[in-house]
Amino acid sequence: MKTTDTALRIRDLTKRFGAKTAVNQLNVSVDRGEIFGLVGPNGAGKSTTMRMLVDALRPTSGSIRVLGQNPRDNTALRRHIGYLPGEFLTVPSLTGKGLLKHFAALNPVADSAYHDSLIRRLGAELNRPISKLSKGNKQKIGLIQAFMHQPDLLILDEPTSGLDPLVQQVFLELLLEAGGRGQTVFLSSHILSEIQHAAHRVGVVKDGSLLALASVAELRDAAGQQMHASLEGLVAHQLRSQLARQLPASTLTAREEGNRTLVRGTLRDPVAALLSLLGTYTVQELNLEKPDLEESILHYYQDGTSTDTPAGSVTAHKRGSHAL
Incomplete structure (x- = not known):
């Protein structure tokens, strides 16, 4: 045919x-x-x-x-x-x-x-x-x-x-x-x-x-990366304002536990911006993990809403654009 x-x-x-x-x-x-x-x-x-x-x-x-x-x-x-x-x-x-x-x-x-x-x-x-x-x-x-x-x-x-x-x-x-x-x-x-x-x-x-x-x-990629970090010291208060200002696209929280501060959430800003921010602290642990398709x-x-990848705004990978 x-x-x-x-x-x-x-x-x-x-x-x-x-x-x-x-x-x-x-x-x-x-x-x-x-x-x-x-x-x-x-x-x-x-x-x-x-x-x-x-x-x-x-x-x-x-x-x-x-x-x-x-x-x-x-x-x-x-x-x-x-x-x-x-x-x-x-x-x-x-x-x-x-x-x-x-x-x-x-x-x-x-x-x-x-x-x-x-x-x-x-x-x-x-x-x-x-x-x-x-x-x-x-x-x-x-x-x-x-x-x-x-x-x-x-x-x-x-x-x-x-x-x-x-x-x-x-x-x-x-x-x-x-x-x-x-x-x-x-x-x-x-x-x-x-x-x-x-x-x-x-x-x-x-x-x-x-x-x-x-x-x-x-x-x-659009779903971001799941992040977990442990910082030395009780710095959650000052860190929260920095996260909101320097990583505005991400949803990260900071809380204190024992003598350390834990940072968790979804990173949607560039990794370089995260590293620049954390470079001013003593980092004990840092993990970044890309979600699987189900999580994404x-x-x-x-x-039922699209916040990051609305239909038509993300083009087909390696196969050109398919207009909707």
């Missing part, structure tokens, strides 16, 4: 269910070969967005282009997509083998060796009826059907739900391999370490709205 540099183009996408707005004027572009993570709390609109991408739901308004085409009633396009919904529905009477045979009839498998390797690496049970399988073993079959025809685009909604940690690691390897082959991945996950290790960029959504769009590194975006989940 005809290819474009943009695998997904979502413009002003809105979905309403009666009075409830599930997705509110969402704007995102995803490059071909990019791994993009959509994160947010339950009810943020992630699954609804993915279902619209595969024409399982129709938008109230806005436009979607998937691999350069409109997904509406586009049977040919679906052969280039691997989709794993948040709830992988199956035919209980079929075995895993029978279900995969059914999916292969819809999306033919060109590389049988790759198909077999997915089964082996994920440890899928194919000879038992689906109804007898655990949630995790059903999910393995869901992953195989999404990956096995090596589609141009993978749309994966909570793909590791029910999987044990070892299989989650295998999934992460499969994800990175897919990206290495030039496949595009659009996924959501509550296990943000997966997003952190695999995604080129992340979109943060809440209540159907996009609050931030950035690379993982940019989101972590937690404030979006809590209050």
Whole structure:
């Protein structure tokens, strides 16, 4: 099929269910070969967005282009997509083998060796009826059907739900391999370490709205660094005024304990400014730690507002700017 540099183009996408707005004027572009993570709390609109991408739901308004085409009633396009919904529905009477045979009839498998390797690496049970399988073993079959025809685009909604940690690691390897082959991945996950290790960029959504769009590194940088310092002497009173004046973007507190002063909080000013301030004191201990992705975006989940990385103000890392 005809290819474009943009695998997904979502413009002003809105979905309403009666009075409830599930997705509110969402704007995102995803490059071909990019791994993009959509994160947010339950009810943020992630699954609804993915279902619209595969024409399982129709938008109230806005436009979607998937691999350069409109997904509406586009049977040919679906052969280039691997989709794993948040709830992988199956035919209980079929075995895993029978279900995969059914999916292969819809999306033919060109590389049988790759198909077999997915089964082996994920440890899928194919000879038992689906109804007898655990949630995790059903999910393995869901992953195989999404990956096995090596589609141009993978749309994966909570793909590791029910999987044990070892299989989650295998999934992460499969994800990175897919990206290495030039496949595009659009996924959501509550296990943000997966997003952190695999995604080129992340979109943060809440209540159907996009609050931030950035690379993982940019989101972590914008969240600042967690700081802990121990200074000799009881100097909290004078230090507080210096912190407010010299490190205005940071949220640091100073308190006295025993014969020392403890400084803690989030550093958002340059480290050089911190060192300049502390250089006038006797520093017993100093620790700076960059937050992981979960800590970096937690404030979006809590209050739904963007203080450091509003949507559109943080550009995509190593992939140019994607206007919103």
